[in-house]
Amino acid sequence: MPKNKRPAPRKSSNSPEDKDEAVARMLSTMALNLAEQEDSESQGTVLAEQAVEFGRLIRKSLNQKKDEVLYDAIERAKYEDLGAYQYLRSQIEEASSVVVIRRDNAPAMEINAFVVPLLVQSTGGLKEADGFQDQEAFEALVKSFQDSELESARAKVVLMSHAYDLDEIDNITYSHLHEMVRDAYTSMTDKKIVIAAGLERSIAGWSATAFGADDTAVELRFLLGFALKRADDPFYAEPKDEAALDAWFDARMERYQQWTAKVGELVKRCLAPAGKPLEVSFLYQDLFHGGKEQGMAEYAMLQMMSGINHALAENKLDAGDVSVVVGPADEHGELLLRVNVYAASGDVLHGADKPLDLAADLQDEVNDVCDALATIGVTNLSVALKFDAHGQPVEVHAYSPELG
Template sequence: MPKNKRPVPRKSSNTPEDKDDAVTRMLATMALNLAEQEDSATQSTVLAEQAVEFERLIRKCLNQKKDEVLYEAIERAQDEDIGAWQYLRSHIEEASSVTVIRRDNAPAMEINAFVVPLLVQSTGGLKQAETFQYQPAFEALVQSFQKAGLESAKAKVVLISHAYDIDEIDRITYSHLSEMVRDAWASMTDKKITATPGLERSIAGWSQTDFGAQDTAVELRFLLGFALKRLDDPFYVEPKEEAALDAWFDARMARYQQWTTEVAPLVKRCLAPAGAPLEVSFLYQDLFHGAKEQGMAEYAMLQMMSGINHALAENQLAASDVSVVVGPCDAHGEMLLRANVYSAGGALLHSADKPLDLAADLQDAVDDVCDALATIGVTQLSVALRFDASGNPLEVQPYAPN
């Protein structure tokens, strides 16, 4: 009798692409399950285990630099459920910007990446080659975070001696930021000099601008820093009672506002030679993604108002001579908030858009735009339910502020 031959193993169809797609689907599904139970008083054992696996998968993707998996999972969750999309995006953002290090016989440590967005007005625009040329100002700026009570006196704080522009900050992916956090941890804890490829790669250089020498330029810049602290540092413990929590944040905001006044001269000196006529407006310090979003939103608003002002000047009209309709629109799958400017005769003079975050409250977003329009003198304001594919506003009603 012939001997039975060992069967030839089948080729696996489970390619790396298949595995990545499976992880993408798994993250989106987990986010949907966990988001639905987020406000529940009790969580099943199965969901508790899923939450642990959910965080592990996110960390694994970050460590393996699989940004495409994370971004595709966010897109998939967005198509399925806004709550799941918010849940997944927020957890990926936090995992990429905050790392907790636990070691035997040592307290647990946390390191995070924070950002301070700046709006800088100058004549002719900032010049990268002129920034961070005066070391004493930079050193004093770094020390100010603890002196002003923005970070714990027991923490370690470092600041990158570079003001990131919009394109640089936007190129930093989730895995790149996670790598930067690990680089910062190594440089802040190792006694020997260590390589920091993630940090070095993040400084790609500013994009070119076309400001003339005498033009008034308003530019968005980001100061990026890292804070290393004990996980149990009482300085960072937020009160549980609502009134106490509100007071805690109010006190923090007051310290921040005082800090902006005190460090404004240092920031100006870091951004330009002594005596340069700069005006700096500080947005609020936050973790990387929150601060980035805040800065982008504020800059988009400025661009919208600048475009409208330019249209008024071109048509030799005062703001009170025009009417503006504000409302959401869908531009090739991207949600925008649009402001159409019309002449007294009803002719469309200008259309300006700004990104609309799906997680944002639409009424708040409309109020912000209408407040800005009122500030420049627009008195005839209306709100549309939406703009159609041809750009026409639908179901227009007079704007009534809350």
């Protein structure tokens, strides 16, 4: 995503920059008010009106393609209040990926953008030009979302005939995604052929890789799709009761796991020519931003573990011969989860950083990393309160799942 930058200094009280800054500031302030009252039973008329205006400002910024306003508002909220930051970001993400269309004398329709993140292992890496040449496999894959009850039988589902790499997905801004969702709606409902500029622009081409012909490559790819349905379709209605809701999600997960087993070969046929050996691991289908975050987190973990394994092999050491310290670090304002691997001498053999969202649960993040390290045989695990500006761990103690 683009870096969140402060707008340029004010030029005049009526300058566009000044107005955009005012909107960003207003969104951040509203998010703070609304986040504080989100769980309140009686929010009051004033707050309800503010919620309406809050949503209107987000949609207006999306429609006017003012991404800088949205990113700046999120950046402001990040340093003012964690709850406001989480609330504002989630509301912008939902507004950009889900659009409700209302027409006179017709039921409200909802269309959303979803992704299925994939981790694909191959020899030599995937080739973009080889993808989506098997039309029969692609059509069967699209149909499978409804056949396997991942989407309603009454919905319309389309997939982009392209596997997006991380850079392509990461370069889709909030307003661009909003444009893509609207493009998809027009394409799915208009009988005339229309130019879907937003959809076309999203396929920028894969970034170059340095895999050799015999290298084992693990790459992150995303299937991107759109689901159009009636807003009141009971298929998507989540139960109100907590126990029933848990069961509802469990059933959905079971269907998803069955779906991955059924479509594994179809996905391989879409990604590469017949005969090219691939291993495909599916992450969970989610709305665009949730799926993107899930894919990035899993890929970052794989890269981290790959680097550690390489360092062990290079130094001819077993995992049990080293000690590892895990803890948060701040690099130029960016929050990271750092993993340092130490030899018996105390020298750092390898260091790896994993991006850490401000709203992430640090205990869960540490547990995930330590679980992964344990699977490769690391037994000497410690956790630091933080890594200081010199890269030294502070307040180190032995790791336990309970303490983190």
